[in-house]
Each structure stands twice: as C-alpha cells, then as structure tokens.
Amino acid sequence: MNLFASKDDLIRWLDSLLQERIVVAPVRVEEQTMFQPISKVEEIAFDFDNTTLSPKGWFLPPTETLFSVQRDDGQVELVPTLVEQDAVLFGLHPCDARGIALMDKPFLQEPSDALYRERRSRTALVGLACRQVQPECFCTSMGSAPDDPSNVDILLTEVEDGYVVQAVTEKGKTLLPQGLAEYEGKVPTPPKPQAVPTKEVVSAMRELFNDPYWEQLGDRCLHCNICAYVCPTCYCFDMRDYADRGKVERVRSWESCQSPGFSLTAGGYDPRTTKGERLRQRFYHKLLYFPEQFQDVACVGCGRCVRECPVNIDIREVISDLQQVREAKSGS
C-alpha cells in the first residue's frame, strides 16, 4: 500500500529523525551535490541529478580509524572504533542503493567487516526514485531501474505536491511517521535510460584478456583514481598505522587498482607494469571476477565514471566494444 507525504510532512519527519539519528543526505556544495551528514533539514538538496561521489562513503569512508593502540605501563590494548549512532541515509537513487547491496557481498561475507556491518545494520536507507535520467545513465542494463525499490527500506517518488511513500521493509515501516494518508493516485512512469547490451560481456571478458584492446585503451588512461572513487561499487582499500598527534591508530583509506604501486610488493615485484594491464584490472574485477565470485556484475549503471573520467574512458563503450571484438574474432 502506498502512502502520500507532502513536502511539509517530509520535512517534519526528517526533523524528527534528526533528533535521534545522524541524517546523511544530498547537500549542495558549491556547484556540486554531495552526501553529507546534515545539521538542519534545510540543507538537503531535494532536486539533483546525481551526486559527484556515491553514498558508499557512509559505509566505507574515504578514511577511517579501525582501532587505536593504547599503551599503559607497558600493557598494550587495542581499542576498536565503535559505531555509536543510528543513521538514515536519505535521498539515494536506486542505482546507488544497488551499489550498497553489491558492496555487502564482500564486506558482509564471513568473516564480516565489523565497522561496515554495524553501520549497515544501524542505517536505514530512504531512496528517491529518479524523475529523469541522464544520457550517461544505464541502470536498467545493470540490474536496477529508476524506480527500483529492491535495496532500500523506503522508496519516495516525487509527484505533484509531494511524494509517494513506499515502505519496502519492516525497518522502513517502523521508521515512517504516523498519520500519512493513503495514496490512491497513479505512480508516475519512470524515465527510460539508455540500454547497453551486456548479455555476452562476462564470457567475452574471459576470452579477451590478452587482446591488444587493453593496451590501446590504456594509452589514454591517466591512472588517477577518479573512476574508482566516484563508483558506488569499487571498494579496494589500504591500511597503515599512523603514529602521530600522540596516538597510534590503524587507518583504512580508499585506494584503487589504478594507482601506480598498487600491486607493488616491498621486494620490488609487480605483476602489473603496463598501463593497459592496470586499466584492464578494474574492468576485469567489475565485469568478470566479481560476477564469478558473487553472481552479479559490479556496476550499477549510474554513469559517474563516464561523466567524470577526464579522458572519456567509457565503460558502456568498453562493454559494447568487447562484444564486437569477440564477434569479429570468432567470425574471422
């Protein structure tokens, strides 16, 4: 059963949530929109295409302390960071919600990552269906849709005067305020993103590992970390101790397979030395290794990498190129 919330209802509800929990929502920062914890409901940007960075940073922050090391009279104690508060992640689009569901696979697989697990269980997801799609969106080719409720606790769809409210899970139901009226109108048809043919991509990947395609594509790659950092499903990280400011902490930070030195061992051995090999790793992880391990391609079609890559390495183009290259090979 769908409910209806006016903009005022929504604001009142968010206000009440803010009293007891952290609310992470899209906020306008200069010309961009970013997910950030808010202190006032007025900070929320309700009208945005998509954020520059995905909301994965709430569950896997760019930097976090895993534990600190306390020394007392020669006795060492490890003090893990604890998740102290409940939270609501508000306003994420279905593609991003699917991104979180995909990240659950490695992080919640036993032995599960304690910090990720705690935040995940203590954070409710309130999704916002998309009213329009961008030319770079292709979520329907990647297992999602502009109105997909699968991975959120509550899904909001904007209509005239307010929002259709769909409680998807029990957690969502209990989170909603009392007194919302039933919605009897039509739910608007979602917009249609572009389709990218993906049927043969996983098998094409297996065959084309040593194809010169990768070195050619790698020619223009800058090997920065933009694609991995804006992506909702990239999750490689680095860990190191910091012993400064009077504390010793084990810190975990984002890293990406594109950085030089990612796979370099202390002894100097590096299995990936060419640009094409490094670029190839990201596509293979997302389009072959992850699906072989977890049965789902690690891409949600949000289009952020397409938008942000300074040299236009376009995953949609890569996916369709690979299938063409494979076809050409088998034809010849």
Add this chain to the structure above:
Amino acid sequence: MDPESPFIPYLATLKTATQLTPDIKLLSVELEDPDIKAGFDYKPGQFALLSAFGEGEAPFGIVSLPQQRDGLEFAVRRIGTVTRALQELEPGDTLGVRGPFGNYFPLEDYGGKNIIIIGGGIGMAPLRPVINRILERRDDYEELVIINGARTPQDLVFQPEFPTWMEAPRTRLELTVDKGDEQWKGRVALVPDVVKELAPSPDNAIAIICGPPIMIRFTLAGLRDLGFKDDQIVTTLEAKMKCGLGKCARCNIGEKYVCQDGPVFTLEQISQFLEQP
C-alpha cells in the same frame, strides 16, 4: 582473528629474535590469550599478518611446525618500514598477529614421493616447515633433496638447522651461493644451474620452489627441461596482501585472491590463471 572484528589483531609477545643473516631475523612470538593460542591451528604454507604497531602490517609465512604453540616463528627480512620496525622489537615487546590465512602445502598428497625443495634467500622461509614436517614423518616420503641458495654465504637462511637436515636419512642438503668468500669451500653457482647439475628425476617426484622471481623463472625452465610436469611443481606466490580476508582486492592475480586461494599453487594452476603473476 576475532570473528567479531577480523581487522583487530591478536596481541602477542616477542619471545626471542635470532639473527639468521645480516638482514633476516627469526622472530618467535607467543599469543597472549591462552584460548586463542590453543586454537591457533595452522599448516605449513599458511601465513599471518604481523603488526608492528605504529607502522602497519605485513604478511609472513608461519615457519614453525604447527604443534609449536609456545612460539609461532616468522622469518622477517628487513626490506621496508614494517619489517624494519618488527626487527627493532625487543623480547617482551608487544606485536599483533592476524591469521592463519591462506591455503597450505598438501603434504599428505606427497606421501611416497621423492621431494625436491628449492629455495633462494628468504624463499627458504615458507619451505622450512615443509622440510621439518617431512623429517618428522620421514618414512612417509622417499628421497628428499634440499637445494638452498643465497647471494653470499652469510645470506644462507636457517644455518643452525643445516646439521639436522644433512644428517637425516635419505636426505641431501645442497648449498650454493652466487658469490663466495675466503672461508667458503662450497659450491658457487646459481640455483638453476645447481638444478641442472643435480638433474633430479621427475619420476614420482614433487618439486617445491620459492625464491626471487628471476630464480623461479630459470629454475622452472630447468625443471621442465628435466621432464617435470606442471602439476609436479609447487610454489608459493608473493603478492601485496593487506587484509588477508579477500576484501581489499589488493592481492588479486586475475580472479584469484592470493590470500584465500593461495599462496600455495601448482604450476598447472598458475598456468590457468587469466592474469599471469
């Protein structure tokens, strides 16, 4: 590791640190919690992530024999910031241990076979528990040949154990160095050349090799020339491992996670990898 929070290391105390070579120390480490110590089951080939608090963590093969609960042993070569910090620890200092991780050498499968162990430098470390396990159950195995090479005589690893290895029945210890010194009376040759010289037979044999990439490359070629099949050659892969849990994807070689699917692989398995190490 703590299943609640697998990134938190177990606390351990350094018992002894023995200098094996100018840059390699053998650390003997005791887990502080008696329950964890009792439950720390591992097999030759597995590794642990040691924390030098204040620097970070690094992976090391566990080189002691599994029943040695009193001291987990690790051979640490000083090569970076974490290894240097570990070498600077004094007995009584606290360090962190996460593990055991990875797969292990399936020694039961090698019963009744001739075993050729080929190690170069610090590569001898993961091979040491294999040798000692074989010597422990000597009758389960046939001939044992150990080829141990290093840059110079001082760099030969596990010198205190050479007498035991040499005196074991049906066992040969062949030492070699790239460059000798005035006292050195032994062989001066590269490991692959020693393999060629000794020409072990591939019949009913398993070769286990570990060492610098260049040594492995030429030794492999030599073994293949002698007729060894890829499923008779076993190695342990080096990779930049960080989490040990198959999560950070640092140690991916193709679709394999060295920390979970390895680090022990046969050549046959490696040749099937999409991405070659």
Add this chain to the structure above:
Amino acid sequence: MDMELIQQIRDKARSLLEEGTVEGVIGYERASDGVTARPFFAYKPSATERLIFDETCAHNLVKYLLNKKGKKMAVVVKPCDSRAINLLLNEEQIERDKVFIIGVGCPGMVETNWNHKSETLQAKCRSCQLFKPVVYDFLAGGELERQAEEETYSDIAKAEAESLATRREFWLEQFSRCIRCYACRQVCPGCYCPVCFAERLEPLWVGIRIAPEENEMWQTIRSFHLAGRCIGCNECERVCPVDIPLSLLNRKLEKDVKELFAFQAGLDPEEQPPFATFKKEEKLEFGE
C-alpha cells in the same frame, strides 16, 4: 569545426605514419558523448581519419610522451601545451629528435563537461597571449589574430587582495573536499617523479589518510614542486572531480616566479628554471 585545419592535421599525421617517420600520432578524437573531445592515439595511417580539432580539445597531450619514451611520436599541441614540451626538453625528460610537434594556432578552448559544451572560453584562454605554439615542426592553421580578453592573472590579483586569514580559510575549505584521486598530478606534464612524495612512506610526508590536514600537505607541496615549472595549462583544475580551483594556486606561483626571477617556464627550451640554477650575482640576504 574548422575542416580545413582538421584536414591539415590529418594529412600531416597520415604522411608521418606512412613514411614511418613516427610510430604513432597523439591527437584528439570525438568523445563518446558526440560533443566533446578525448585523446586519441593513431598508429595506422587509416586511423588518422578520426583526428579532429576544435574548441573542446582542452587536453594537454604532452604528458603522454613520457609513457612513450624511446619511441618517436607525433603530438598535436596548442600554444599552452607547447610550453610543456619546452619544459620537458629543458628537464631532459624527452628528446627533441624523438618528437614531431604538430602545432595548432588555437582559437581558445571552451568550458566543457561530459556531454556539455558551453560558449564561455576557459579562464586561461581569456587571458592567453600566445596564439601560436612556441615550438613546433609543422603548424596547422597558421597564426591566429586574437586579442586576449582579460589581463593575465586578473583573477589572481583579485584573490591576492584578500587578507591572509581569508585566503587560508578559503583554501582549507577547498582542500577539505579533495579526495586524493591524484588526477591533478597524473594529468600534469610537470609531475613525473617515478615515486611521488605522496607515495613515500619514509619520510611520511602525507600518508594514506584522506583528511583535510593531509590534503593540505598534498596540495601545497605539489604546488611548491611546480613553482617555476608550471606552464599554466590548467589541466589540473579541469580534471579535478570536486572542482578545486587548482590553477589559482599554480598560476599564483607562476606569477610570483615571474615577478621575482623574470622567468616563465616553457618559453625557451634552453633557459634553466630559477630553482635549478645558482647565479653568483644573486643576492641571498642572509650571510651575504
């Protein structure tokens, strides 16, 4: 698009490849959005049909020469890009006889985002005084008649007028958004250290933490490493995903070096940059 200009580039690229003078040509082609441009590497004569040149070709392609050391390559350069060639020649990172420079007289680049091309010229183009590359082997399009729209460094003069406290607050806020993607470093022709200081663990200049203080260290140290070397292509700012106005910082240092040492990087392949030279007649102030 100026088809005549483009044809000149294509023809030159084609003949270079056909004659075997170069192994590859680094130029521009249309991006997947059909609107903007992206770098393109042509290795076969037929591939040169894909080369284009228009006001969306902002990328500085000179950096790619560093990945092709030892190979003779041709590269398409705008006037600002050509300064990077002189910089790398001066610092002995590339050899003059290993690069064939296809220079282009530049009409100015517009601001672009993916799938979007504006009518506004980029800030660096509005005050650009160079209408023809400073070094080239072949000039496509000829020298253009164009007047700079703005005073050079006008945006910097405005920022300089603010108080130190305001400026510091401004930059700390900008740096707090940095996610250390290092795109600024990767795109910069002046950043080519085999191991960047940010990757070093000993000494630990920055480390792995992505946080405001570490970001500040990263940005300020990189700027100082570019002082006297930055050629003002502003690529760092264009590629930054979180819109940090990096060119303000780097061009401010360019302005200071110009005022202090009467030197600008990349105009002359022979002239040594001030921080790499010592002249006895320079007054040092202390101990003199």
